[in-house]
Amino acid sequence: MADRVAQMVVKIYFEPQVEPHFHPDSYGYRLEKSATDTLTVTRQCCWRYDWVLEFDIKGLFDNIDHELLMKAVRKNTDSP
Structure with a gap:
């Protein structure tokens, strides 16, 4: 349950920041x-x-390079 709550908090905070970067x-x-x-x-x-x-x-998501993913996350937020 705690993981789902944490995921939703990240989604609510992070999604609006990265949404403009996606292809229409x-x-x-x-x-x-x-x-x-x-x-x-x-x-x-x-x-x-x-x-x-x-x-x-x-x-696809099982094979994403975690370090590359985290690099993309860090590029779009300064929140730890």
């Missing part, structure tokens, strides 16, 4: 964006372009 077409776990938004934009792009980019992110 990034939809995963973003404020005020949903799976429905993703589908809407995908449909619009399918009519505009004749190519599709697809990739599998299964296990």
Whole structure:
């Protein structure tokens, strides 16, 4: 339970600081964006372009370099 509370505190504090750095077409776990938004934009792009980019992110977060992740966190906050 304590871990969930700590995660939510970090989310509430840190998310607004890093949100402006994300690409506008990034939809995963973003404020005020949903799976429905993703589908809407995908449909619009399918009519505009004749190519599709697809990739599998299964296990992606299990393989992130922790030191690199913490470097990115430190770049965006001075809070310990």
